[in-house]
Amino acid sequence: MAVDHFSTLDSIIARNSAEQIEFLQALVRAKSANPYTVDKSTPDSGIEKEMAAVIAAQLRAIGLEPTLIGASPERPNVVATLQGAANSGKTLALNGHMDTVMPSKQWTMDPFGATIVGNRLYGLGVLDMKASLAVFIYAAKALLEAGITLGGDLLLTFAVDEEPGGASPYGTNYLLDHGLTATTAIVAEPGLDNVTIGHRGGYRFKITVRGEAAHTGSLQWERRELGKNAIAAMGDVITALRDLEIPSQPAAAFPGRKSVFTFPTLIQGGATINTVPEECIAYGDSRLMPGNTEAQLEGLIRERLDRIEGLDYSLDKLLFVPAVQIATDEPIVQILKVRTQEIAGITPTTEGCGPWNDGWMFISRGIPAICGFGPAGAGVHAADEYVELDSFIATTRIFVRAIIDYLGVAE
Numbered sequence: 001m002a003v004d005h006f007s008t009l010d011s012i013i014a015r016n017s018a019e020q021i022e023f024l025q026a027l028v029r030a031k032s033a034n035p036y037t038v039d040k041s042t043p044d045s046g047i048e049k050e051m052a053a054v055i056a057a058q059l060r061a062i063g064l065e066p067t068l069i070g071a072s073p074e075r076p077n078v079v080a081t082l083q084g085a086a087n088s089g090k091t092l093a094l095n096g097h098m099d100t101v102m103p104s105k106q107w108t109m110d111p112f113g114a115t116i117v118g119n120r121l122y123g124l125g126v127l128d129m130k131a132s133l134a135v136f137i138y139a140a141k142a143l144l145e146a147g148i149t150l151g152g153d154l155l156l157t158f159a160v161d162e163e164p165g166g167a168s169p170y171g172t173n174y175l176l177d178h179g180l181t182a183t184t185a186i187v188a189e190p191g192l193d194n195v196t197i198g199h200r201g202g203y204r205f206k207i208t209v210r211g212e213a214a215h216t217g218s219l220q221w222e223r224r225e226l227g228k229n230a231i232a233a234m235g236d237v238i239t240a241l242r243d244l245e246i247p248s249q250p251a252a253a254f255p256g257r258k259s260v261f262t263f264p265t266l267i268q269g270g271a272t273i274n275t276v277p278e279e280c281i282a283y284g285d286s287r288l289m290p291g292n293t294e295a296q297l298e299g300l301i302r303e304r305l306d307r308i309e310g311l312d313y314s315l316d317k318l319l320f321v322p323a324v325q326i327a328t329d330e331p332i333v334q335i336l337k338v339r340t341q342e343i344a345g346i347t348p349t350t351e352g353c354g355p356w357n358d359g360w361m362f363i364s365r366g367i368p369a370i371c372g373f374g375p376a377g378a379g380v381h382a383a384d385e386y387v388e389l390d391s392f393i394a395t396t397r398i399f400v401r402a403i404i405d406y407l408g409v410a411e
């Protein structure tokens with residue numbers, strides 16, 4: 001029975017492929033470059049508004065009823081449900097972000113031109129991850145055109161504000177805080193060669209050391225009655241944190257990896273060359289393994305700094321994302337592995353990835369999520385990003401199979 005479905009679905013996907021590619025071009029042309037960092041991101045910047053409108057219109061065109069939901073009408077996430085019969089007790093959420101990074105100055109093509117050269121479609125964010133968003137829609141369209149009723153709901157979720165650091169309250173987190181739930185999710189960051197079973201985490205922080213300003217030529221400074229050099233005090237902080245190691249346990253998804261602490265990565269201080277500096281700010285970045293917590297990182301830092309006599313400092317967290325992993329025997333992992341082998345002729349690895357994404361937002365809420373599986377290409381966060389068009393269509397064939405394998409078909 002399933003075999004018949006798949007040959008029908010393959011013909012529909014083949015028939016729709018030219019239209020699917022044109023739709024991807026429309027997504028590339030709908031600019032959604034995100035200039036913000038996590039702390040600067042605002043709910044009303046309108047970055048993904050045009051993308052959301054193009055996606056919502058296409059969802060309506062294929063017969064779904066999209067909902068636009070977000071912290072403000074300027075930054076709507078888009079959600080649509082392909083209603084299943086609910087006899088499987090399962091719900092599968094497909095998730096992707098609508099924003100992109102800012103274009104690199106080294107592009108040799110128009111980043112918004114959606115130019116096709118041979119098997120490649122070039123565009124900013126085409127691989128990361130507009131192609132995946134188009135795969136969701138055309139997989140759903142094929143299922144609808146084939147008249148298939150799934151055994152559970154398929155949720156298509158298009159989120160805002162991932163690129164600043166996979167930690168936004170406005171995107172996937174917002175959806176999960178406002179009713180989105182599933183029994184499994186696929187966060188379709190690109191690449192077919194790995195079914196990504198987790199990602200490392202991160203803790204970014206800022207240390208502010210306060211001193212006291214004084215004129216370097218003053219008698220009070222000469223006698224050390226006034227003035228305290230904040231930059232020199234930061235030197236003590238750097239020394240104290242130099243050899244800090246974050247304890248970490250080996251994790252199946254990250255073979256041979258460990259947590260890494262880097263401080264400082266950026267430093268600011270001083271006002272003029274003849275003033276004792278009153279403040280120095282330094283930033284740090286930590287890469288985390290499963291089990292590391294925000295409180296643990298803060299404790300490790302404070303333990304060392306509290307020992308420095310006379311140090312006036314504050315420690316501020318800029319971002320915390322937990323490292324997450326799911327078991328390789330989760331049904332969706334095995335399904336994607338088998339179907340990729342069948343359709344693309346490659347056996348994907350099953351490992352976690354280094355840079356994090358929105359995957360942890362599902363996994364930390366108890367929803368097993370693939371943290372990366374999508375079409376192939378190159379140039380993510382760099383110049384001349386492209387998706388391979390044959391992979392783009394093959395991924396759609398893999399997704400319809402995975403959706404049916406996971407949710408089943410209503411009888």
Ligand SMILES: [Zn+2]
Pocket residue numbers: 097128129162189357
């Ligand atoms: Zn991405």
